[in-house]
Amino acid sequence: MIEVKNLTKIYKLNSKQKKELKTKENTKIAVNDVSFTANQGEIFGLLGPNGAGKTTTLRSIVTLLKPTKGSINVNGYDVVKDSSEVRKRIGFLTNELKLDEHFTPDYTMEFFGKLHGMTNEQIISRKKELFDYFNINKFADKKISELSTGMKQKLSIAVSVVHDPDIVIFDEPTNGLDIITARAVEEYLVTLRERGKLVIISTHIMTVASKLCDRVAIIINGKKVIEGTIEKVLNDTSTQNLEDAFFELYKKAVKNV
Numbered sequence: 001m002i003e004v005k006n007l008t009k010i011y012k013l014n015s016k017q018k019k020e021l022k023t024k025e026n027t028k029i030a031v032n033d034v035s036f037t038a039n040q041g042e043i044f045g046l047l048g049p050n051g052a053g054k055t056t057t058l059r060s061i062v063t064l065l066k067p068t069k070g071s072i073n074v075n076g077y078d079v080v081k082d083s084s085e086v087r088k089r090i091g092f093l094t095n096e097l098k099l100d101e102h103f104t105p106d107y108t109m110e111f112f113g114k115l116h117g118m119t120n121e122q123i124i125s126r127k128k129e130l131f132d133y134f135n136i137n138k139f140a141d142k143k144i145s146e147l148s149t150g151m152k153q154k155l156s157i158a159v160s161v162v163h164d165p166d167i168v169i170f171d172e173p174t175n176g177l178d179i180i181t182a183r184a185v186e187e188y189l190v191t192l193r194e195r196g197k198l199v200i201i202s203t204h205i206m207t208v209a210s211k212l213c214d215r216v217a218i219i220i221n222g223k224k225v226i227e228g229t230i231e232k233v234l235n236d237t238s239t240q241n242l243e244d245a246f247f248e249l250y251k252k253a254v255k256n257v
């Protein structure tokens with residue numbers, strides 16, 4: 001279970017960033033007083049346009065960023081005070097995860113398994129389970145540089161969940177993937193939910209969210225504008241689909257700026 005309470009993250013901006021963001025301000029409020037709860041056995045979606053604050057929120061949950069204000073609790077552990085306990089319980093996958101292309105899938109799994117303090121037996125059995133699931137066996141001893149993009153993505157997922165965490169967090173899980181790999185990733189997320197895991201995904205693609213998520217929170221300009229089941233979001237916005245709901249909420253949020 002993850003409880004995010006009044007999370008605020010303020011970045012200091014250097015002159016290059018100020019230029020990029022076309023601002024004279026010295027700071028950027030990326031996440032502004034955001035709270036939500038996500039429970040075991042659900043796929044929770046953090047939705048919003050580019051720059052909304054999704055990645056910042058996820059990176060704060062996985063202990064890569066320290067909140068400026070507020071708190072995040074992961075299965076009873078605080079992300080700042082008990083960061084190593086939190087990391088044991090979370091698998092984090094982002095497009096930025098770069099696997100070393102010189103190594104083989106086999107070696108990479110062993111390496112990350114050892115980093116998580118797993119025994120050789122645990123690593124062997126987990127590797128078998130994940131390589132069977134993602135059809136990686138044939139490529140286990142090839143250099144990662146020789147693998148297709150889809151296979152690399154599947155391996156990245158296998159690596160990020162090698163320690164069989166209770167909570168799995170994917171930043172834009174199907175972004176840039178072909179339809180077959182995207183489907184394989186989606187199916188895996190559903191499998192994780194069936195096994196009682198909490199899966200949190202961030203996405204700006206509303207059809208992906210509608211298909212996968214039990215509950216969502218929509219973030220616009222760093223602020224949460226709604227949280228609940230897809231049904232609740234459609235009811236509250238009097239819309240028929242999540243894309244229309246998003247535009248309704250976006251129009252309101254922009255008007256209020």
Ligand SMILES: Nc1ncnc2c1ncn2[C@@H]1O[C@H](COP(=O)(O)OP(=O)(O)OP(=O)(O)O)[C@@H](O)[C@H]1O
Binds near residue numbers: 204
């Ligand atoms: N390290 C940083 N320093 C300064 N500003 C940052 C930094 N990282 C992100 N930002 C800014 O904070 C805001 C939120 O960014 P974030 O990456 O969390 O959004 P996002 O919703 O994940 O968007 P995207 O889908 O584009 O990744 C953006 O305006 C971004 O430019």
